[in-house]
Amino acid sequence: MPGGNGSVWVEFVFLAYPCRPELRALSFLGVGLLYALTVGGHVLVVAAIQADARLHTPMYCLLGSLSGVEVCYTATVVPHMLANLLQPQKTISLPSCATQMAFFIGLGSADCFLLVVMAYDRYVAICHPLRYPLIMTLTLCVRLVVASTLIGLVLSSQLVAFIFSLPFCQARGIEHFFCDVPPVMRLVCANSHSHERSVLAAATLAIAVPFCVIATSYGFIVAAVAKLRSAGGRRRAFSTCCSHLAVVLLQYGCCALTYLRPDSGCSPGQGQLISLVYTLGTPLLNPLIYTLRNSEVKGAIGRVLPRSCLRQGRARPIGKGLAPPHANPGAPKIPLG
Template structure:
């Protein structure tokens, strides 16, 4: 039987959802509220950057792109979670599972690459301020965003191909809320050392490599800032990087825990909690971190909200 025909017949069952009606209602309300806040916060950031002329600079262009990726990333998983909470049969086909994983990991990887791009932007702005307008052109910014998404999806395709190439066992229960790499890999029967290492290499390229680039960029930034004699100048330089660093630590901490480890260390309950953090928590906290620590973003969002509240003149 071909993989395509097999994928139509084979179904996985998600086992992590609560069975109690009260818990299902509470879960649905909690996830719905969080998803609404995620969409509202990230869309507000995108609209504010688009409408405020003074924010049409590379740093905010990348921030708007990050918010756009977050909206798409959560849309891959959260509506499916909400539907499964309400359904009695929480199943997904093999093909549907692979498709969900491609976009989940691909957009998550694009997030990681874009955070590395944002670190490079801060490096150029602080270490080479005179050349900054010449280096960080709008064309380069656009290409870097597109490259982040394309490379992320390409690596995701390779990773998912490695995971779904061996046969699966008779057990079809996934101890998770959606199709993610670690829980699905536990169902693979003929998993070999080479197969597991191939998955680890693909995950390393998507997580460890951009993180190393970020660490290198910030080592140059710190060295440059320490040479500044003005205390106010140092504070201003570090304040522009603090929000980005906070998001980096949150994003990469969760991703490294989930993907950069052997399959034998998978623990369902623990990993379910971590997956909710990077699926719901990170996209929710990103807009809060960037707006609460940035007076320009707070002012732009305030203008958007005020403009929408003002009555139209007849």
Template sequence: MTCENCSVLREFVFLAYPSCSELRFLSFFGISLIYVFIVAGNVLIVVSVWIESCLHVPMYYFLGSLSWIELCYTAAVVPHILANTLQTERTITLLGCATQMIFFIGLGSADCLLLAAMALDRYIAICHPLQYPLITTFTFCVRLVVASVVIGLFLSLQLVAFIFSLPFCQARGIEHFFCDVPPVMRLVCTSSHLHEQSVLVAATLAIAVPFLLIAASYTCILAAVLNMHSSAGRYRAFCTCSSHLTVVVLQYGCCAFMYLRPVSNYHPKQDQFISLVYTLGTPLLNPLIYTLRNTDMKGALGRVLTRKCPSLSS
């Protein structure tokens, strides 16, 4: 496409939503139900980590922070998806689209970075257990969480500023449910190899680099576990890391498929399904993955759910 087809756009239109009213209401009900479970599960984890003293350790502090980020991450797009599902005109202004993309990409990047911080925590706990209390102080954990959010939002801001500085074509329809990088980049008139490389660099910094850190951490963890003489110790180490590894595979698998490839390889229908997996599926499964194999977390959740409100018990 050339800039002869460019125009000054004021809004985009989402084209991925069903036109049939029955499908719209069915989609609204299904997404609403999933979103309720996402909010309930992650809020329970945040509250449990906050009020249960037995969970006041770095591993659970990172888990609570991850749940909090995923609450904000889904809130950036899911309420807008629900509103659009019931509307006939599904438009969004350029400013609204850019804002949504900043928070969605930024918090998603923070999610990936925080998973790398959690891998670092597991590496120190297993490979350097004697130094673990000295290294992973509360201040150290806070700095890692804050750094994950700040770096994620900074990378997202740079990427979105670059995308929206490019000229868009007259075709203003986004083949997606929300403002994401690949479908919006397809509307840019001056598509070039340089633009695609810029997007790939940002995706590499947010996805590939943290994944390499996780891979390096777990390589060292695996070597340490194999050298353990106690089978019980190896089992505990495996149980501690298996939940995190499952989440890493889900998160990084979907993100790598969406962002670590040229924009020209974008396939609307296929990528719409993948986007729903990492937007709704991963935040829904994470609380289940982290609690099903963790007796401390299951016990804390049980105590939180059965705790009586002081005003009612008096």
């Protein structure tokens, strides 16, 4: 990659990590704990949906797919962040930076598109309940999940190819924790305003347009729910959509603050804080939001956890002086769910 003075360099340096060892250790523990909770929460949701045949429906298929995408989404940057907190040199090569950005933006875009698909699922379920089994089939859900992921990756690959085809100045320090679009674009030194407009157009296509589609679908949902005569029916319909709407506002709000405003309107420190929210905070809260308001998912998780604990207990070796599980035939059996 040519620099501003014609020189060639092959690495970026991250400048946002704390310099003091004790702060790096605390940051490592905090980020590692949040990452472990995030991955564990999503894996638990996917396992519960897979284990319970009653949850093999389009709505829960989309919910499990969202959890799978968010696990991959966080895995593109968080392990590298943890590694940088432990090593003195916080560098990344240009190909690695481009790859990290492509998958991070691509899976983040797929996350946004999946939220659109979930909004469409709720629209069909509430506005066209009799036709719902005919419209929203599992086959269609799988196709929509694959299409959302492919579209996100294609858009991100084109955006990353455009960014890394631009000339970079000789300064190679990224004021961030990973390779995100705004901090990398600050290193571009040729006609940056026109390039920022191109990036803004891509962000609008991936963020603003899906959000408008979601807002439109919820407009139809509210109009349909308002026509219901039963207060209980209205309450159940709104309860079904509240979890999804909370995730939408959290996800799109953070993305809009990062990608849909000019670079001059956000200091590097503010950008770093917002990026931590949508990299660690949003994926951590999403399974909590869905499970806390969904009795079926909570019940499935409650049935999965005892089975896992029971398998671990049976896999432990029998110590000296302890009787095997079958030594007492009169002991009560442990229920499996």
